[in-house]
Each structure stands twice: as C-alpha cells, then as structure tokens.
Amino acid sequence: MSSEELAVLAANSSFYRAFAAHDVNAMDAQWARRVPVAVVHPGWAPLFGRENVMSSWRGILERGETSIRFERASAHIIGDAAYVVCLEVVSGAALVATNLFVREDNVWKIAHHQATPMSPPQREAPRPKGPLN
Amino acid sequence: MSSEELAVLAANSSFYRAFAAHDVNAMDAQWARRVPVAVVHPGWAPLFGRENVMSSWRGILERGETSIRFERASAHIIGDAAYVVCLEVVSGAALVATNLFVREDNVWKIAHHQATPMSPPQREAPRPKGPLN
Numbered sequence: 033m034s035s036e037e038l039a040v041l042a043a044n045s046s047f048y049r050a051f052a053a054h055d056v057n058a059m060d061a062q063w064a065r066r067v068p069v070a071v072v073h074p075g076w077a078p079l080f081g082r083e084n085v086m087s088s089w090r091g092i093l094e095r096g097e098t099s100i101r102f103e104r105a106s107a108h109i110i111g112d113a114a115y116v117v118c119l120e121v122v123s124g125a126a127l128v129a130t131n132l133f134v135r136e137d138n139v140w141k142i143a144h145h146q147a148t149p150m151s152p153p154q155r156e157a158p159r160p161k162g163p164l165n
Numbered sequence: 166m167s168s169e170e171l172a173v174l175a176a177n178s179s180f181y182r183a184f185a186a187h188d189v190n191a192m193d194a195q196w197a198r199r200v201p202v203a204v205v206h207p208g209w210a211p212l213f214g215r216e217n218v219m220s221s222w223r224g225i226l227e228r229g230e231t232s233i234r235f236e237r238a239s240a241h242i243i244g245d246a247a248y249v250v251c252l253e254v255v256s257g258a259a260l261v262a263t264n265l266f267v268r269e270d271n272v273w274k275i276a277h278h279q280a281t282p283m284s285p286p287q288r289e290a291p292r293p294k295g296p297l298n
Contacts, residue, residue, distance in 0.1 A: 068241040070250055072261045075284040078250045080239065106213065108201040110267045110276055113246035117203055117211045128205045130263065130279045134243045143243055146263045148281040151208040
C-alpha cells in the first residue's frame, strides 16, 4: 500500500473516530474547506454546502445515540482526490459507505460522504443478478 | 456554471443514457481505465476493479428490465476529479446517486458509482433529525 493510501485511510479513521465519539468539533475539522462538500445520509435527500452538511452532523452527533464502527476500508487514489469504500456497522445495521477526500495543505479532508444500507444476504457474496441499479 | 461543470454533467448524462438504453458497450466506454474503479449497487456488497464492475453492469443491463432516469444533477469539481450528486428514478423508486469522475485524455470518465434508496417522505424536506449516519 502506498504512503498516500495509508494517509487517506488515516483520514478515514479520523472521520469515524469523530463520529463514534459524537465529537462535533472533531467532525468539523475533518471536512474540507476549499471545495464543495456534500453528504448523503441513508434515506435523506442529499445535502450540499458546508453549513448544511455540518448542521446534519450536529443533529446526528448531539443526539449521541449512534454506535458506529467501520471495517474493510480500501483507499483509491485518483489524481489529487481519493475515495475510500468501507463497511459501516451503525447501531448493528450494515451499510456501505463511500468517503471522498481531497488534500488541503497536504492533509486529506473529506469532501463527500454517502452511506447505503446493505442487505444482509449480500454481505458475503453479492449475487450476480441483484437489485437493479 | 463553469465549462468544466458542464462537461462533467455531460459525462453524467452519457452514463445514464447508456444505462437507460441497456447498452453494455456504451456503459463500458463511460468507465475510467487508468484509475481504480468501484461500484456500490444498492443492497450489494461493494465491487472493485473494472472486471467486477463491468460484469455487474452486464448482468443488470442484459436483463433489460430497468427503467431509469435522473434529475437534479449537480457537479462539483475537486481538483482533477469531480463528483455528481443526482436523484435517480429506477423503475419507479427514488434513489440518490453519487458518481465520481476523473479526466482521462481530457474526457471525463466515471470511476465510482453509488446509489442509496431515498425514503419517500425525505425527498422534498429532509428531517433535521433523520436516520442515523
């Protein structure tokens, strides 16, 4: 694994650490400031812009109800951006998340997060002709 | 809107045109060849690598059952990558999709696609304290 990929995975870990700790300030520090940011929480309409994105995190984190951990993260560098795909276990439910990162002042920051619930039977072996899209 | 954003939206349209036409070759042509690609179909485990990603599209497109259209696409440039968030209407169901693009030979190609089902009540007004994550 390249040092860039390791740095992206470290940023991904920081994101989930802030999430698991319900730490609004730490979460804020993970998000990019110079590129357009967005978030797609499962079931929600997409949210755009730093103010809306952070407001959604404040709502989620301040409730303090969520337990979250991630597994099987893989980092993929595409030019000066990178994406991580990982599994999330959120209060016992399995999701797949994509986290998109950009480098700001040589530090990887998250620009976009999207999570999709995963159907339990698909987790170990995706069926070749699964749900559409 | 910048010319870059317009070019990314055009690439996003080409992706959905190939999808709607169930055109495997056109879909193949949309996907990047020089960066790691991935796809998260709703409910599936994530798929990595061009062979796995295209195999999933062949399975979906060759069945020819899916009607798909997209709405409200917005493009966001982050360095030499870009992401589009849009709504998908897939066989009547609403989803939110993120499509990640990179430039190859000055043409925007898709590197990652993830779609998340949207709960109908959230579509017009996301609730401030919605589902977790």
